[in-house]
Amino acid sequence: MPVPVVSVAQMRQWEQASWSAGRTEAAVIARVGACLAAWLRRHVPHNDRILILAGKGHNGDDARAALPHLQGRAVDLVEVRDPETALPDLERALARGPDWILDGLFGIGLNRPLAEPWCRLIERINQARSRIVSVDVPSGLDADTGRPWGATLRATCTLTLAAPKQGLLHPAAHTFTGRLEVIPDIGLVPCPIQSELCWTLPEDFLDWPPPRPVAAHKGTFGHLAIVAGSTGYHGAAVLAARAAQRARPGLITLITPASVYAVVASQLQAVMVHPWSAAHPLPGRYTALLFGPGLAAADLPAEIPATLARLWQEANVPIVVDASALDHVPRGPIPRDALRVLTPHPGEAARLLGTTTNEVQSNRVAAVRALSGQFGGAWIVLKGYQTLIGRQHGPIFVNPSGNPDLAQGGSGDVLAGYLAGLCAQPPLQGDPERLIRYAVWQHGAAADALSRRHPAWVVEDLVRTLGRVAPHRVASTARPATPTTPP
Template identity: 55%
Template sequence: MALPILSVARMRSWESASWAAGTREADVIARVGVVLAAALRRHARPGDRLLFLAGKGHNGDDVRAALPHLAAFAVESIDVADPAAQRQAVAAALGRKPDWVVDGLFGIGLNRPLSEAWRALFGTVDASGARVLAMDVPSGLDADTGNTWGAAIRADVTLTVGAPKRGLLAPAAVGRVGRLEIAADVGLNPTIPALPGEGVPDTWTEASDAEGFPGRRRVDAHKGDFGHVAIVAGSVGYHGAAVLAAGGALRARPGLVTVITMRDTCLPVAAQLASAMVQPWVPGGALPAKATSLVVGPGLAHPDAVATLRDATRAWWQGFAGPVVVDASALDWLEPGVPAAGVGPRIVTPHPGEAARLLGTDVATVRADRPAALRAISARLGGCWVVLKGHHTLVGRAGDPIGWNGSGNPGLAQGGTGDVLAGYLGGLLAQTPAPADVPRAIRAAVWHHGATADALEHGGRAWTSEDLADALGADPRGAR
C-alpha cells in the first residue's frame, strides 16, 4: 500500500501511538540500524571507508545502531556533541578520504537556527566532496518546509524513517536530499493516526504498489484477452520515437500492438519492429477497429504531422471508447474541455516544459509547485489523469491526492525515455483494467519505468533509451 507523506506532527503522533501500544523505542532504533546497514551495503562496495557522524539525540542512536552490522567495511565513528571543539577531529577524519559519510547529527526534531559552529561543521562536510547518506533527514533541514535552519548537510541519499516527510519533497530541499529512500518496516504501528485539519495526504509509490500488476494470466488465455494498443507516432526526423514507444508497449505484453506513423517514416519504423504491426497514416483514416487503448504523440513534431493529425487527435480525445494517452507534441493540440461521457480514462504525460506550455507559464513556475501544476492541467483538460514527469514523477488528477513516484534517477533525463513510458502505459491500459484499477495501472507503469532505470544505473555502464525499452517489464523485486 502506498505510504502517506507526513508532516512532522503526524510522524510524532505515529511514534507516540506506537509507544502507547507497547512498542519499545529501543526495538525500533535497533531495526532502523539494520535497515540503514542494508542501505549502505546497497550503495557502498565491500571495503569502502565509512565515516559516521552521530549526534546526541535519537538520530545519532539510529546510526550507531547500524555499526554492528557493517563488518565488511572500514568504519570510523565520531560522536559529535560540541561542533566547535570537534570540528578539527571531523576535518581530520574527512582528510582520510572516506567513501561515504553517514549523517546522524540532527533529525526531524530540530526547530531552531543553527549556531555558527554547526554551520561551519556542515560546510566542512560539504567541502570534503565525500558522498553522504543522511539518516531520516539531512541535518539542518526542516522536515516540514524543506528550508534550512541556516545550513544543511548536502546528501546524495536520504534514508527517512517510517514514511516520507513533506519537507523532503519540497523544491527547496531537492538539492540537499538527493535520492530519497524509505525505511518503512521498522516496527512502528501499522496504522498511522489521522491529525485533525490535515486532510488526506499525498502518497509515495514504491515496489509493493507495483507488484502483481498486471495479474497472472489464465492458463487458457489467448492474445484476444489482452487488448490491442494503437500507437500514433513518428514523423520525418523523429521516427525513433515510434520505435521506442512500440518497444515500451510490447514490454507490457498486450495482445496486439499497431503503430500508425507518417507515410515517409513507415519503412524505417517497420524495419526495426518485428512484433508490432506498422501502417502508414492516411488523412481521414480510422484506427484499428478492435483497438482497446490509444497512444498519440511520440515523434509527431514535423509540421506535416501537425497538419494531418491535430484534428484527429482532438476527435480521439473526445470520443475514442478506450483509454487515451497523449504525449509530447500532441499535448499542444488538446483543447480545454471534458471528453464525451462514457469514454475510458484520459492521461497526459508532460515533462515540465510541456506542462508550462499547457498552462501558459514558464518552467520555473511549474517546478516551484508541481502538485499545483498537475491539478491545473487536469482541471483544464476535463479532470484527466496527469503524469508530470521529472524528479519523483507525479501521478494524479484534480481533486485527488497525488502519488509521488519513488523510483527513477537522472539517467532518465535523455531523449526517448518518455516515449518508452507512453508506450508502456498504453500497453498496460490496453488490457482493460477495471476503472478502480486505472490509478494503480498508471502508478505501476511509472514505477516500473523508474525501477528499470535504477537497475540499469546499477549495472555499471552507460545506458540508452533503447536499453530501457529492452529491459522494461522485469519483476520489480529484482530491481533496487
C-alpha cells in the first residue's frame, strides 16, 4: 500500500491513534533504532566511522536506539541537549573524522526558529564533510513548509519515518533532504489518514506483475504499435522499441517515417518495423499504441499527427503519448474506459498549459490536475525528480525511485516504451494505476541499480537493466534483521 504524505499534525494524530490502540512509544523507538541500524549496515562500508548525534527529543531517542544494533562498527555517540555545552564533545568526535553522521538532533518537534548557538552548531556539522543521514527530517527544517528554521543540516539521505512529511517534498527542501527514503513500518497502527498525495513504495509491487500462466502464448500478451522516430531522431524510436521489449508484450510493431526506416530497422530484430504509409497508417490489430519518441523533425509526414488525434478520440485500446507528439493530442473528452496516458517533462507540461516551467514546478500537483482536466481525465505522468502520477481527480502518487543520472537524453524515450509495452498486455490492463506506477518505479529503480554499480552508465545500459529490479530486493532497505513485533 502506498503511504500518504502527511502534515506534522496528521503525523501526531497517527501517533495518538497508535498509543490509544495500545502501541507504546518505547516499542516504536526501539523498532526505529533497529531500522536505522539496518539501513546503516546495508549502506555504510564496514570500516567507515559513524557519529550518532542524539538530540533532546524523541528524534534523539530514535538515533540513540540504533547504537545497540551497530556492534562491530566504529561508532561514536554525542548527546546534544544544549548546543554550547555539547560543542567540545562534538569537536572531539568530528576530529576522529566520521565518514557518516546519523542526525537525530530535531525531527517533527522543531516548532520555532533556532537560536544562534544551534545555528552555529548545525553549520559546524555541515562543514564536516561527512555524509549526513537524517532521521525523519533534516535537523533545522520545518517538516510542514520545507523551509529552514534558521539553519538546517544538509543530508545525503533522509530516512523519514512511517510516511513522508509534506515539507520534505517541497522544492525548497530538496537541497537539505538529499535522497528521501521512507521507513514505512515502525510499529504504528495502520494509517488512519487520507491524503491527496501518496508515496509509492517498492512493497506495492511485491505481487505485481502477476506470474505468467504456464500455457500462455504470445497472443496472451498483446501487440504494441509504436509510431516513433524521424530524421535526426531515429534513436528515440530504437530506444523506445527496445525498452518496450523489456516489458515483454507478445508482439511489437514499430512504424517509422520512410526517411529513417532503414537505419531504425537495421537495429532491431524481434521488433517488426514498417515504414509509415499514409494509405496504411497502422497495419495490424493492436492492444496498445505509443505515439511520440522522436516524432520531431520538420519533415514529419503530416498524416501522423492527424492519425494520433483521431485514434486518441476513437480507439478503445490504451494510448501513451510522449515528447513532441504531446502537441498533437486533442483536448476534450476521451473514450470512456479507454486508458490514455500523457508523459510530459515539466517543459512539455508548461507548453501544454501555456505557462512556464517554473510555474509548473512550483505547483506540480496543480499541473497534473490541470493537464488531466484539459485532456479528458487522462493519466498524467509528470516526469522529473519525484515524478508525479495522477489524474484530474483521485490520489496523486509520488515516485520515489530514480536519480540525477537519469538526466540524459533518451531516458524519457525508454520510459515511454516500457510503459507502453506493459499497457499492451491484456493481463495487466485491469489495474492501470498500478501498471503506470510500476513502470515509472521500475524505470527509476533500474537507474538506481546502475548508479550503485557504476556511475558512468548511459541510456543503452538503462534499457538492459529495465525490468530486472525485483521489488522485494529494494523494499524498505531499512528492514531490521530480526523483526520486532509490536505489542
